[in-house]
Amino acid sequence: MKKRWFIAMVVVVMIVAGLGVKFYMDEEKLNKEMINVVYSDEAKRVFENGLKNLDAKALTGKGVINTYEIDKKSIKQNPMGGINVTLHVNGDSELYVFFTLNKADDKKLIDDGGGNSAKLEKLLDN
Numbered sequence: 001m002k003k004r005w006f007i008a009m010v011v012v013v014m015i016v017a018g019l020g021v022k023f024y025m026d027e028e029k030l031n032k033e034m035i036n037v038v039y040s041d042e043a044k045r046v047f048e049n050g051l052k053n054l055d056a057k058a059l060t061g062k063g064v065i066n067t068y069e070i071d072k073k074s075i076k077q078n079p080m081g082g083i084n085v086t087l088h089v090n091g092d093s094e095l096y097v098f099f100t101l102n103k104a105d106d107k108k109l110i111d112d113g114g115g116n117s118a119k120l121e122k123l124l125d126n
Contacts (some may be wrong), residue, residue, distance in 0.1 A: 039070065040060055051087075065067075067090055086099075094119045097120065098115055098116070
């Protein structure tokens with residue numbers, strides 16, 4: 001009786017461990033795919049168009065937004081679909097713009113919503 005119980009427990013532990021590894025690997029694969037999308041040339045165009053919509057002189061050295069950097073830690077799957085990502089502006093973590101990247105019906109990457117920090121908004125209003 002004890003031997004059967006022990007074997008059953010070992011089988012259950014192996015199944016649970018196997019499922020845990022599978023979920024972890026699936027999550028890692030998804031994270032790598034999201035990072036590849038966020039760092040793609042297509043995403044760069046989406047980001048730069050979004051920044052230019054906020055500041056017509058963005059990225060020219062004459063506007064409020066001169067540089068941006070992707071916050072790698074901010075890359076997350078959006079529960080409603082797409083990828084959430086934050087860009088830090090001009091090397092200041094208090095100046096940021098966040099995007100939700102998604103695929104349009106024609107499979108092109110689009111900005112599906114987002115916003116920016118109050119501090120950046122104040123600078124843009126001046």
